[in-house]
Amino acid sequence: MINAIIIDDEQPCITALQNDLRMFCPQVKVIDTCSSSREGLLSIRKNKPDLVFLDIAMPVINGFELLEMLGEEAGFQLIFTTAYEQFATRAFRVSAVDYLLKPIDGNDLSEAVRKAEKAIERNQPDNNQPAAGHQKIALPNRDGYDFIATSDILYCRAEGAYTHIILKDQRKLLLSKPLGEIEGLLPASLFERIHHSYLINISQVHQFRKTEGASLIMNNGDQLSIARSKKDQLMKRLGINPK
Numbered sequence: 001m002i003n004a005i006i007i008d009d010e011q012p013c014i015t016a017l018q019n020d021l022r023m024f025c026p027q028v029k030v031i032d033t034c035s036s037s038r039e040g041l042l043s044i045r046k047n048k049p050d051l052v053f054l055d056i057a058m059p060v061i062n063g064f065e066l067l068e069m070l071g072e073e074a075g076f077q078l079i080f081t082t083a084y085e086q087f088a089t090r091a092f093r094v095s096a097v098d099y100l101l102k103p104i105d106g107n108d109l110s111e112a113v114r115k116a117e118k119a120i121e122r123n124q125p126d127n128n129q130p131a132a133g134h135q136k137i138a139l140p141n142r143d144g145y146d147f148i149a150t151s152d153i154l155y156c157r158a159e160g161a162y163t164h165i166i167l168k169d170q171r172k173l174l175l176s177k178p179l180g181e182i183e184g185l186l187p188a189s190l191f192e193r194i195h196h197s198y199l200i201n202i203s204q205v206h207q208f209r210k211t212e213g214a215s216l217i218m219n220n221g222d223q224l225s226i227a228r229s230k231k232d233q234l235m236k237r238l239g240i241n242p243k
Contacts, residue, residue, distance in 0.1 A: 001029045002117060005047060007040035007066070008033075008055040008081065013102060017053060017081065024106045025113045037061035041069060049076050051116050056082045077116040077189070088239020097189045099237060108236065115188040122187075137185050139165065139173055146173065150190055154218050155200040156182050168204070170220065194234050195227040202237055 004021075008014050014033045021028045031047055034040040037058055044052065056063040063082075067074055078095070080087070083102045097119060098112035138145040148167065157164040158179035165173040165182075175182065183191065183199050192202050200216065207217035214226040216234075226234060235241070 002027055002050045002113070002120065003031045003047070004028050004051040004053060005040065005043050005049045006030060006033045006053045006081075007037065007043075007058075007063070008053070009035055009058040010055075011035065013055070013081070017104065020104060020106055020109055021113075024110045027117065028113060037063065037066040037069075040066055044070065044076070045073065050120050051077045051079065051113075053079050053081050056080060056087050057084055077119050079112050079116060085239040085241060088237065095187070095189045099239060101236065101239075101241070108233075111233070119188050135187060139175060141173070148173075150186055151201070151203070153186070153191075153201050154204045154220055155198055155222070155224065156186075158197045166220070166222070168219070192230075192234055192237055194230045195225055198224045200224065205238065208235070208238055208240065 006014050006017055008017070014035070018030055018033070021030060028051065031049065032043045034043050038061060040052075040054070043049075054063045054066070061069070063080065064087075067078075077097050080096050080099045081102060081104060082099070085101060088099045097116045098108075100108055100112055135150045136147045137150060139148055140146075148165070152168050154166045154168055156179055157166065161176065161178050163175045163177055163179045163182045165175065167173070179197070179199055183193060186199070190201055190203060191199055193199050194216065200218065204219045205216055206219045206221075209215045209217065209223075213228070214231050216224045216226060218224065
């Protein structure tokens, strides 16, 4: 079971999310609900949840301020639940697993919890593991291994059974591993599959283009195609209403 806390200043939203979790995500056990960030702070410190569903626009202390107060105590997976699209980029910079717009769609909720569950399982062996943005992965080279911070990866590109890793410092690594295997090594809170050939760092997106079938411009200027089947999920993660 995944022990979760819901923090939201609107009781109807708490109730609706509890009902949705019972229906779509039975593996989630809601151990507490909080109607303010102050209550949430105390509950997180007391209960040490695996997962927190956090509203952003709350009075006195908003969701981002709560996370700043927690600092290194924020050793849980995070899903933002909000009615506002404009906070999405900032949300993924603090390594949120997902960003769900109210009213929350059941399928989107299931997918977000699946990502959180995957991240929780990956982090279980080491409780002192750093936040996703500061994690390093070992990538083999001819002489041994390169240890790369996941936040330094712009995107990964498949080429048959090989994968190109494009880094922020303009280096490019070629690995003899398929993209699906690389995807399993990287934190779901930071990375999103947008195409059978591309896995991107969501915090490194510079621009979303609707023309020519939809594409992304990454921070290094590279333009990447978005598969039609991946477009809606990506837009939600970027805080764009796909409808």
